[in-house]
Amino acid sequence: MRRLSIWRKTVSPPGNEPPWTELTYTLVVSNTGSGLATGVIVTDTVPANTTYVGTSLTINGSGGFTDLADGDIATVSDGLITIDLGALAPGESKTIGFRVIIN
Numbered sequence: 001m002r003r004l005s006i007w008r009k010t011v012s013p014p015g016n017e018p019p020w021t022e023l024t025y026t027l028v029v030s031n032t033g034s035g036l037a038t039g040v041i042v043t044d045t046v047p048a049n050t051t052y053v054g055t056s057l058t059i060n061g062s063g064g065f066t067d068l069a070d071g072d073i074a075t076v077s078d079g080l081i082t083i084d085l086g087a088l089a090p091g092e093s094k095t096i097g098f099r100v101i102i103n
């Protein structure tokens, strides 16, 4: 298991929003090293005072993952998002998206 240290997280819309606003978080994970990164696991927590929108997870814009720990590459449980990206080639990036609603 390896966690890449270089990643970027953004949220849209930014700033303070009222309750019931839907926010989209975007994480960009990049292999900035010169070698193949294997066993890349990305974890992130659902922000405090928000509720994760079920099955909203996407990788490079594509969804189809379940939130359950059922053998696909994504699990969302108890506010923890875990994604098994597998291998990243040097210079390769993956963009992860998920949505939450402000409580």
Ligand SMILES: [Ca+2]
Binding pocket: 065, 066, 067, 068, 069, 070, 071, 072, 073, 074, 075, 076
């Ligand atoms: Ca799953």
